[in-house]
Amino acid sequence: MRFRRWHRPEPYGDTSRKRAAFLRKRRLEREALPLFAEEIAAGQHGVDEEMARRALWWDEAERERRHQRAVWWRKGRVRLFALPDRLRARVREIWRTCPYPADPASFADFLHQIAVGKLDPWRPPWQFHPERTARITRDRSTFGEAFRQIGGRKAGIDPSAPDVDELLYCGNLGSGILFLRSRLRPVDTGGNVHIVARHHANAAQRLEIEVRGACSDAELVLIERLAQATETRPVVVQRVVMGGQP
Numbered sequence: 001m002r003f004r005r006w007h008r009p010e011p012y013g014d015t016s017r018k019r020a021a022f023l024r025k026r027r028l029e030r031e032a033l034p035l036f037a038e039e040i041a042a043g044q045h046g047v048d049e050e051m052a053r054r055a056l057w058w059d060e061a062e063r064e065r066r067h068q069r070a071v072w073w074r075k076g077r078v079r080l081f082a083l084p085d086r087l088r089a090r091v092r093e094i095w096r097t098c099p100y101p102a103d104p105a106s107f108a109d110f111l112h113q114i115a116v117g118k119l120d121p122w123r124p125p126w127q128f129h130p131e132r133t134a135r136i137t138r139d140r141s142t143f144g145e146a147f148r149q150i151g152g153r154k155a156g157i158d159p160s161a162p163d164v165d166e167l168l169y170c171g172n173l174g175s176g177i178l179f180l181r182s183r184l185r186p187v188d189t190g191g192n193v194h195i196v197a198r199h200h201a202n203a204a205q206r207l208e209i210e211v212r213g214a215c216s217d218a219e220l221v222l223i224e225r226l227a228q229a230t231e232t233r234p235v236v237v238q239r240v241v242m243g244g245q246p
Contacts, residue, residue: 012058014051022050072104079111090121099126140173143226147171147180173222178213180223184233206234215239 026044030037080088091114100106113119140146147169169180184205209227211220224237 012051012055014055018054019047019051022047069104072108076104076107076111079108087121094121094124094127097126098124140222140226143223143230146173146223146226147178173215173219175216175219176214178211178215178219180212181210182227183208206236207231209235209237210240211237212240 026041029044030040033040080091083091091111095107095110098110100110110119114121119125148171149167150170151168152165166181166183169182171178171180185208186205207227209223211223215223220237220239224235227237228235
């Protein structure tokens with residue numbers, strides 16, 4: 001932890017400036033009530049006695065300050081070790097680099113700000129945090145603007161078309177990252193799937209696009225529309241269920 005080392009205090013410094021300030025204080029006390037100046041002077045003690053009293057008080061005050069600081073540090077450490085392990089490790093990490101003074105009052109305030117939610121220990125304000133935004137193409141007008149090809153292979157999808165290209169794409173329309181797989185298939189598949197597509201009569205093949213990821217109905221329609229604009233064959237777009245969830 002980043003704690004300030006407490007050095008042994010220096011003894012009280014008896015200087016000519018302090019003596020002059022004390023003598024001035026005594027004079028002002030007498031001048032404030034000139035009719036009682038002699039009586040006030042009789043009750044005032046000398047400058048040597050005052051310096052001795054201050055030296056004694058200085059040592060006692062320093063001991064009390066050290067004791068109070070130790071109490072505050074112990075209270076702070078109790079609060080620190082009451083945190084969950086992962087959060088405690090993070091708090092210790094950012095305390096080493098934070099701009100707070102290394103004293104118990106600042107440490108107590110540091111823990112309080114985290115406890116009430118005003119300081120996010122995972123994104124402290126004194127560290128630079130670049131904005132994390134998804135790469136989304138706004139106002140998509142073409143399939144190529146919305147999705148980029150990330151792979152492809154030859155796939156024997158059907159005995160009648162043993163060497164059909166299968167292409168992989170990815171993109172983000174706003175709901176999250178989407179992965180698309182496109183391939184050609186005969187129009188009459190006999191399958192029982194829900195298809196959102198424009199059907200072309202008398203077409204021998206169709207371009208089938210499978211969508212993986214969080215995709216709304218509107219985005220599904222948009223994918224079909226953008227893909228169909230680049231194709232003379234009918235385009236079929238369908239969701240692919242992932243992880244057994246509908």
